[in-house]
Each structure stands twice: as C-alpha cells, then as structure tokens.
Amino acid sequence: MRKSVWSMCGMCTVRCPIRVEVEDGAVKWIEGNQHLLKGALCAKGSAGPALVADQERPRQPLIRKGGRGAGRWEPVSWEFALDYVADKIRGIKERYGAQAILASSRGGPFQDVVKAFTHALGSPNYSNHDSSCGRNVHHASLSLFGLGRKGFIYDIKNARHLVLFGRNILASLRPAEVNQVMDMLDNGGRMTYVDVRQTLTGIKADNFFQVRPGTDYALALALIHELIKARAYDAGFVERYTTGFAELSAFVENCSAEWAAKECGVKEKNIHELVAQIGEDRPRVIFHPGWMLSRYRDSFYASRALNCLNALMGNIEIEGGLIFAKGPGDYGKKGVRSLADLSPKLTIPRADGVGEEYKHFEKGPGLFHLFYKAMATGKPYPIKGVICVRHDPFTCFPDPAAQKEALDNCDLLVSVDTHYSEFGWYSDVILPEATYLERDSMIAVQKGLKPRLIKRNKAIEPQSDTACLCTIIKGLARRLGLDEYFPFNNLQELWAWQLEPTGLGLQDFEQKGFVELAEKPVLFDREKLDGKFKTPSGKIEFSSQKLSECGFPSWKPYESPERPPKGQFRLVFGRSPIHAHGHTINNPLLNEMMPENSLWINSKAASRIGVNDGDMVDVSSGPVTSTVRARVTDFIHPEAVYTVHGFGRQIPLQTRAYHAGMSDQKLMVGQLQNMDPVGGGLNLCETFVSVRRSSKNPQRKVEL
Numbered sequence: 245m246r247k248s249v250w251s252m253c254g255m256c257t258v259r260c261p262i263r264v265e266v267e268d269g270a271v272k273w274i275e276g277n278q279h280l281l282k283g284a285l286c287a288k289g290s291a292g293p294a295l296v297a298d299q300e301r302p303r304q305p306l307i308r309k310g311g312r313g314a315g316r317w318e319p320v321s322w323e324f325a326l327d328y329v330a331d332k333i334r335g336i337k338e339r340y341g342a343q344a345i346l347a348s349s350r351g352g353p354f355q356d357v358v359k360a361f362t363h364a365l366g367s368p369n370y371s372n373h374d375s376s377c378g379r380n381v382h383h384a385s386l387s388l389f390g391l392g393r394k395g396f397i398y399d400i401k402n403a404r405h406l407v408l409f410g411r412n413i414l415a416s417l418r419p420a421e422v423n424q425v426m427d428m429l430d431n432g433g434r435m436t437y438v439d440v441r442q443t444l445t446g447i448k449a450d451n452f453f454q455v456r457p458g459t460d461y462a463l464a465l466a467l468i469h470e471l472i473k474a475r476a477y478d479a480g481f482v483e484r485y486t487t488g489f490a491e492l493s494a495f496v497e498n499c500s501a502e503w504a505a506k507e508c509g510v511k512e513k514n515i516h517e518l519v520a521q522i523g524e525d526r527p528r529v530i531f532h533p534g535w536m537l538s539r540y541r542d543s544f545y546a547s548r549a550l551n552c553l554n555a556l557m558g559n560i561e562i563e564g565g566l567i568f569a570k571g572p573g574d575y576g577k578k579g580v581r582s583l584a585d586l587s588p589k590l591t592i593p594r595a596d597g598v599g600e601e602y603k604h605f606e607k608g609p610g611l612f613h614l615f616y617k618a619m620a621t622g623k624p625y626p627i628k629g630v631i632c633v634r635h636d637p638f639t640c641f642p643d644p645a646a647q648k649e650a651l652d653n654c655d656l657l658v659s660v661d662t663h664y665s666e667f668g669w670y671s672d673v674i675l676p677e678a679t680y681l682e683r684d685s686m687i688a689v690q691k692g693l694k695p696r697l698i699k700r701n702k703a704i705e706p707q708s709d710t711a712c713l714c715t716i717i718k719g720l721a722r723r724l725g726l727d728e729y730f731p732f733n734n735l736q737e738l739w740a741w742q743l744e745p746t747g748l749g750l751q752d753f754e755q756k757g758f759v760e761l762a763e764k765p766v767l768f769d770r771e772k773l774d775g776k777f778k779t780p781s782g783k784i785e786f787s788s789q790k791l792s793e794c795g796f797p798s799w800k801p802y803e804s805p806e807r808p809p810k811g812q813f814r815l816v817f818g819r820s821p822i823h824a825h826g827h828t829i830n831n832p833l834l835n836e837m838m839p840e841n842s843l844w845i846n847s848k849a850a851s852r853i854g855v856n857d858g859d860m861v862d863v864s865s866g867p868v869t870s871t872v873r874a875r876v877t878d879f880i881h882p883e884a885v886y887t888v889h890g891f892g893r894q895i896p897l898q899t900r901a902y903h904a905g906m907s908d909q910k911l912m913v914g915q916l917q918n919m920d921p922v923g924g925g926l927n928l929c930e931t932f933v934s935v936r937r938s939s940k941n942p943q944r945k946v947e948l
Contacts, residue, residue: 246266250701254681260276263757301664301830302674304320304708313670315895330723341625343367343592348612348632348635351374357686360583363590370609375614375919376926377536378537393533396569401427409546412445414821435451436518440880440881454879456507456805457814460540464553467518468552470519471519487787507804509881539816543927544922544923555786560784561776567765567767580743586728613916615627628653630658632660632661643915659673664898677713679710684702696760714735814931819889840873841890842887845877845885846876855937857874864933
C-alpha cells in the first residue's frame with residue numbers, strides 16, 4: 245500500500261521540507277513540499293534513497309580495536325556501546341570534571357538535544373562548525389544591528405537588485421532561495437556578482453566583477469564612498485535609525501572607485517555604472533552579507549561593510565529588502581518547549597575562551613577550533629572527551645594532522661553520524677544515526693515572514709541497526725543519571741511535551757507537514773523601529789560601541805592582500821550543486837554525477853608552468869601534496885586556483901570516494917589557528933600552494 249509522509253530532507257544543512265511516497269516499506273518518490281517549494285528539490289535531496297541503500301556506511305555501533313585511524317572496528321550492540329560511552333564519560337567527569345567534555349553538532353533546528361545534554365552533564369562546552377562557515381557574518385551583523393545573521397529574512401523575490409560577494413547562490417543552493425532569485429530576474433530585477441572566478445551565479449548576473457583574491461573589502465568600501473558621494477542613500481532612515489554616519493563617511497573618504505578599480509583589478513567605469521544602477525533601484529536593493537565567509541583576514545569587515553550598505557539603502561522592513569525574522573511572540577503565539585531550558589545554568593568558563601578571553605564573541609556555540617589549545621595545553625582546563633554529532637572537524641577545519649595531534653590528548657572520541665566521516669574513522673566509538681528517511685526529529689520553531697513549527701517524520705523503518713539522535717542522547721542520559729533533564733521515553737512523548745504550551749497537537753501537522761503560526765506576514769511599522777535593534781544604543785551602529793569597548797575599530801584600515809610568491813597560487817574553494825560538503829561524496833547516485841573534483845587554473849598561468857587542460861597536477865603546501873586533474877580556464881583570476889571542497893577522502897570502506905580528487909583542508913598546513921580576531925571565522929583562503937604537472941599514475945583509486 246502506498247502512503248505519503250511529510251518530512252524534512254537531511255542531505256545537507258538546508259533541511260528542505262519534503263513529501264515522501266512510500267510503498268511496501270521502500271521510498272518510491274521524494275519531492276519538495278508543494279505548500280512551500282511547489283515540488284522543487286535539488287539533486288542531493290533526490291538522492292536520499294541511495295543514502296538508505298548505501299552499504300558503505302556504519303550499520304551498527306562500532307568500537308575501535310586497533311590504533312586510532314587504523315580502521316579496525318568491533319561491531320557491538322547498542323546497549324554495549326552506550327554503556328561503554330557512559331562509563332568513559334563518567335570516568336572523565338570523576339578525574340577532570342564535567343567541563344572536560346566537549347560536544348559539537350552540525351547546527352540547525354534540531355540540535356537542542358545536543359546542547360541540552362552537554363549542559364546537563366555540567367559542561368559549558370557546546371560548539372558547532374560555524375567558525376569555518378558563517379561566524380564572521382554573524383558577528384558582523386551583531387556589531388551593526390544587535391541581531392545575528394539569521395535576524396533578517398532577505399526578500400529576494402521582490403527586490404530590484406541583488407548584490408552577491410562570493411555567495412554562489414545558484415550552486416551552493418537552497419531551492420526556495422534559488423526560486424526567489426529566478427522570480428526576481430523574471431520580474432526584471434538585476435543581479436551583481438563578485439568573485440575570483442566565474443560561476444553558475446555569475447553567468448546569470450547583469451554585472452560580474454572578477455576581482456583579485458582578498459579584495460572584496462576594498463570594493464565594498466568604494467561602493468559606500470561612491471553612494472555617499474552621490475547622495476544615493478536614504479538620508480532620512482540614516483538620520484533616524486543609525487549612529488556613526490559621520491565617522492563612516494570620513495573613513496571611506498579616500499576609498500574611491502578609481503582606487504578600488506586598481507586594487508581589485510576591475511574597471512572603474514563598471515563600478516560607477518553599478519552605483520548608478522543601485523541609485524535607480526533603491527531601496528529595494530539587497531547586499532547579501534555572506535553565508536559562508538571564513539575566507540580572508542578582513543572578511544568580518546567585508547561583511548560589516550555589506551550590511552552597512554543595506555542600512556544606507558534604508559531597505560530594512562520593506563518588501564524587497566531585509567525583513568525582521570518573526571517568531572511566535574511577534575504574532576502573540578507560544579513557541580515550543582526547549583530541552584536546553586531544563587538544563588542547569590552554568591557559571592564555569594568555556595574552554596575556548598569565548599566570553600572570558602574573547603568577550604566580543606557571542607557565547608552560543610563558541611569557536612570549535614579554539615578548543616584544540618585546551619586539548620594541547622590543558623589550559624584553562626583539559627578537554628578529555630569529544631562528541632561530534634554530524635560534524636566532521638577533519639573535513640571542515642584546516643590541517644587535520646594538527647587536529648589529530650591535539651585530539652590524541654583526549655581519552656574519548658565519539659562520532660554520531662549517518663556515514664563514515666574522517667573524524668569518525670579516527671574516533672574510538674561510532675554511534676550510527678539513522679538516515680533522515682529512517683528517523684523522526686524533535687519539533688522546532690522556524691522564524692521567517694510567517695513563523696512555523698516544523699518536524700521531521702520517519703518515512704521508513706531503519707534498514708540496519710541505527711538509531712535517531714534523541715534516542716541516542718536519551719540512552720546516554722539515563723545511564724548518567726540525567727533523566728530529569730530529558731522528560732520523555734520516545735519521540736511521541738517528547739513531541740507532546742514540546743507542544744503543551746502551544747495548544748497544538750500532532751494532528752495539526754497532518755495537512756501540510758508543518759504548522760504556520762500566522763495567516764499572513766505582517767511588517768513592523770517603519771516609523772516605529774526604535775527598540776528593534778539590540779545594540780547598546782538601540783540603533784544601527786556604523787560605529788560599534790561593543791567593538792570599541794573590546795579594543796577593536798569599527799572599521800579596519802584596508803590592507804592590500806599579499807600576492808602569491810612566484811610559481812605559487814592562492815588556494816580558494818567552494819561548493820557544487822551536486823554535493824553537500826563532505827557528506828555526500830560517497831553517495832552512489834551523486835558520486836556517479838560527480839566522482840571527483842578538479843583544480844581550476846587560469847589559462848595563462850597554466851601555460852607558464854606547462855599544464856594543459858585535463859593533465860594531472862601535483863598541488864603542494866609544505867609537506868602535503870595532493871594529485872588532481874587540472875581544469876584550465878580563462879574564468880579564474882591568475883593569482884588563484886580553485887577546487888570543490890569535500891573530496892580527497894581516505895576511508896577505505898568508502899570505495900567510491902577513496903582517494904578521489906584532492907582535499908583542500910589538508911593543504912592548509914599551519915592554518916588551524918589562523919583566525920579573524922574580530923569575527924572569529926577562520927581564514928581559509930590564506931594558503932599558497934605550488935602546482936606542477938604530475939608524473940604520477942592518473943589512476944585515482946586503489947582497487948580494494
């Protein structure tokens with residue numbers, strides 16, 4: 245019998261709402277939720293059944309037998325595995341204190357249970373992957389608006405002009421957002437794209453600026469300068485809702501289009517043309533402040549400048565601009581209960597220094613990469629246990645060799661994931677999570693123009709001995725005497741507990757798969773935005789009081805990026821619409837579509853070193869060398885080489901991905917602590933590599 249199940253995709257971190265058709269216990273069809281996505285889904289989402297069918301993933305709990313990374317595993321029962329992990333955690337707590345446990349997750353709407361577990365243990369050290377992704381963007385937004393990077397919704401569909409700096413929105417994609425972009429373009433809107441290479445997004449853009457790597461900040465400052473000079477900004481909005489405009493104007497006084505054109509390697513007239521277009525299109529102009537912006541030493545300030553441009557447009561709380569993300573309270577509704585609210589309030593300082601040494605960073609998930617210092621030095625106290633939930637630090641952070649050196653000081657490494665991650669392969673225990681089609685998830689609030697309650701429903705029963713995250717955490721909590729913080733025995737009880745304040749029931753999710761908490765979106769009165777900005781002044785702060793109090797300038801003087809030494813290139817990376825970081829590289833369907841990455845290299849630069857399109861090349865940084873196929877093209881800046889992130893995996897059981905392509909993060913030798921000191925994001929595009937034609941066998945796989 246065929247049935248339809250409302251659920252949420254789990255192939256990447258976007259988590260699109262989906263409808264799944266199931267017959268005789270097997271998935272027959274997946275499409276985007278018609279009520280929100282009109283059936284749209286990306287390649288990754290369509291490959292969900294292949295993830296379920298994949299035999300090359302952990303299919304029951306595993307405990308390490310040999311040395312870390314040796315790949316010798318003992319299959320065990322869930323009872324044995326959870327007892328083992330709980331005993332290890334108990335031993336660490338008794339010897340070092342609960343704060344010696346670090347737990348990290350991929351992030352997103354369903355991670356409340358991981359944070360709750362960490363705090364229930366008595367540890368403040370909950371973290372996630374964000375210092376390698378959007379932390380610069382988040383802190384930049386906080387410094388200006390007092391709201392984090394998810395504090396606004398970008399109403400792209402109704403915009404007249406979308407400006408993107410490296411946000412390859414049509415490749416590193418969110419289907420709902422892509423649909424908005426295409427609707428905007430169909431309605432006559434314009435798009436500007438800035439990057440070191442041409443992309444799927446750049447091809448669709450009206451204006452494309454191929455800039456010298458590391459000069460984004462210069463172009464953003466020039467746009468501020470020229471818009472102020474032309475008085476093409478909303479003077480009334482700036483006067484009423486901002487502070488520090490005079491200081492901003494003085495700072496950009498010398499940042500002319502002429503200066504930026506020389507610095508960025510673009511044409512001055514093109515900058516002037518863009519400024520004229522923006523003047524015509526405002527206020528419905530959106531400067532996207534970035535999604536993943538852990539790139540250069542000034543990426544925090546680049547993101548801050550882009551948000552300042554939004555404020556100059558006066559595009560806050562209007563159609564086609566930046567709209568405050570509304571929660572249940574904005575519509576007089578109650579939200580769901582949070583497990584984290586039951587956990588004890590901790591006063592122990594974090595081991596990463598966030599909140600103490602680094603007072604300007606929001607505590608939240610802190611900065612994962614800074615925990616390696618505590619592991620290596622034992623200061624401010626030791627970290628002896630690490631639990632990673634769908635988070636692979638070896639793939640998303642630089643220099644895995646340096647990470648392993650620090651992690652070897654830990655007594656327990658646990659990976660909770662649906663597949664063999666690089667970190668999981670090095671761990672002591674793998675607790676296999678059921679795939680998203682085989683598991684339920686807790687209910688979460690999704691803010692937006694119209695807030696809604698969302699949940700994931702299991703479409704099929706687990707095809708192997710795997711479990712959902714809530715069941716795993718509950719099992720550990722019971723063994724560690726933490727039952728009071730997790731008042732449920734199954735997902736049905738958890739859902740009922742979460743929903744109790746709302747007056748809603750599970751039946752309310754049956755019609756659409758989600759529950760909308762408002763009939764139609766409501767915009768705040770533009771004349772009454774006072775108090776909406778959570779800064780010390782209550783206004784948009786071009787000059788940030790918090791940054792000043794912490795000893796940082798609101799505006800960093802621009803420094804021209806270092807040019808690569810002769811014969812070397814700056815290594816940059818990005819995403820593909822086919823794969824989700826390193827999660828999907830071994831997926832049978834997606835691997836068939838894109839089995840390996842390549843190295844983009846500029847045609848003239850390739851000619852100088854004797855490399856032709858399709859040649860195998862050795863890419864070297866310090867002691868690390870990777871071999872990959874060259875893609876010679878005019879459409880990348882000659883100072884840079886580019887690759888898709890997530891490849892170069894070294895897990896023998898993943899036969900499709902084993903040694904396929906190259907790993908960019910393994911080439912980032914010595915970069916693990918290379919952090920933007922103001923934004924907290926890692927500087928992931930500050931590595932120079934050598935490239936030469938390879939004499940190695942082009943066979944990319946080892947027959948197993």
